[in-house]
Amino acid sequence: MGTTALDYFLLVTLGCLGTIQIAAASARLKGLSFFRKRLVGYIFGALVAIGAFGWFFAVGNRNTPSAIEGAQQVGMFLAGAIAAYIITSAVSSLIKYRLYPEATASHCGEQNNSGIEMLKETTILGAIRTILKRKQEDQ
Amino acid sequence: MPPGAQMSEWVTQFVGSVPAFDSFMGLMCNDFFIPVIVCLIMLGLWIGFPNPTRREHLQRTILSACVSVAIASLLVELFNLYDFWPRPYELLESARQAMQTLHYPSGDPSFPSNVATISFAAATGVWVGHRKVGIVLYVLASIWALARFYAGMHFFVDIAGGAAIGVLTGFIVSKVLMPRTEPIPTVALRLARSLYIA
Numbered sequence: 218m219g220t221t222a223l224d225y226f227l228l229v230t231l232g233c234l235g236t237i238q239i240a241a242a243s244a245r246l247k248g249l250s251f252f253r254k255r256l257v258g259y260i261f262g263a264l265v266a267i268g269a270f271g272w273f274f275a276v277g278n279r280n281t282p283s284a285i286e287g288a289q290q291v292g293m294f295l296a297g298a299i300a301a302y303i304i305t306s307a308v309s310s311l312i313k314y315r316l317y318p319e320a321t322a323s324h325c326g327e328q329n330n331s332g333i334e335m336l337k338e339t340t341i342l343g344a345i346r347t348i349l350k351r352k353q354e355d356q
Numbered sequence: 357m358p359p360g361a362q363m364s365e366w367v368t369q370f371v372g373s374v375p376a377f378d379s380f381m382g383l384m385c386n387d388f389f390i391p392v393i394v395c396l397i398m399l400g401l402w403i404g405f406p407n408p409t410r411r412e413h414l415q416r417t418i419l420s421a422c423v424s425v426a427i428a429s430l431l432v433e434l435f436n437l438y439d440f441w442p443r444p445y446e447l448l449e450s451a452r453q454a455m456q457t458l459h460y461p462s463g464d465p466s467f468p469s470n471v472a473t474i475s476f477a478a479a480t481g482v483w484v485g486h487r488k489v490g491i492v493l494y495v496l497a498s499i500w501a502l503a504r505f506y507a508g509m510h511f512f513v514d515i516a517g518g519a520a521i522g523v524l525t526g527f528i529v530s531k532v533l534m535p536r537t538e539p540i541p542t543v544a545l546r547l548a549r550s551l552y553i554a
Contacts, residue, residue: 229395232392236474237399237403240399240402240404243404243406244403244405245406249403268503270392274389279386279387279389280386280387280459280460287474288429294392294395300401306552309536332549332550333413333549333552333553333554334408334554335552341552344552
């Protein structure tokens with residue numbers, strides 16, 4: 218992988234990380250946000266995303282043949298987005314695990330109350346723990 | 357020469373006149389700047405709504421937009437089997453200088469503009485589900501495509517043709533294809549929900 222490709226991956230990962238923080242604040246997903254106050258989430262997300270763009274375009278001329286084809290760009294964007302989501306999940310789970318250890322019963326099982334909707338009440342680690350606990354109880 | 361080629365000659369002669377504007381257009385016609393912004397906006401739409409029903413509707417919209425982009429890219433590949441005409445910078449001296457100032461030569465055929473096709477397909481896919489964000493994406497798609505025109509990379513007809521293909525693809529996918537492929541989108545969303553990404 219060339220330098221531009223690595224830089225692009227970093228741009229996408231940081232951009233997604235910032236966007237996820239803004240979106241988590243907007244959607245009130247406490248389990249995905251790094252912060253308790255939504256405003257801090259907005260500011261942090263915007264700074265990370267804008268900073269990533271600033272860095273990417275400041276370190277070199279990006280209007281050169283980069284050897285990253287369109288399909289590769291899409292693949293690298295997906296990889297960067299997944300990396301950002303994993304980092305976000307891990308960090309928010311570590312920070313907030315004690316605050317929101319589990320989801321309440323109302324946020325389990327139903328179609329509209331599963332997936333990231335559960336992250337309004339708990340972290341991803343907490344959501345997984347809740348699901349496993351319910352399965353054990355069902356058995 | 358394609359129809360309207362003199363427009364390219366007229367526009368590209370301004371490159372070099374205002375360096376600040378050239379820097380701006382250089383950024384706008386970049387391979388990464390606008391596409392990454394468009395993708396981040398779509399990611400924000402995917403997650404960022406507090407109401408789960410509205411969020412699911414928007415996630416279906418983003419799925420439509422992604423399928424539209426994929427099909428539009430395939431259509432561009434089909435068009436590329438026939439090389440309609442050379443790039444402006446291969447025919448016009450002013451366009452060659454504009455390309456050297458703002459961008460770099462491309463190996464793909466000129467018609468249709470790949471950039472216009474995929475960005476308008478994405479914007480249309482999103483516009484069907486969320487008008488305001490769709491308009492923002494149309495504006496970004498227009499800026500990206502027009503910057504390529506200004507940089508001598510495409511004739512105007514390449515841009516207009518690409519945009520038309522993108523918009524048509526976006527509408528057909530969103531209004532016809534996606535509703536008829538049920539339950540595939542629903543199953544995909546359910547799978548994503550089980551992984552806490554939807």
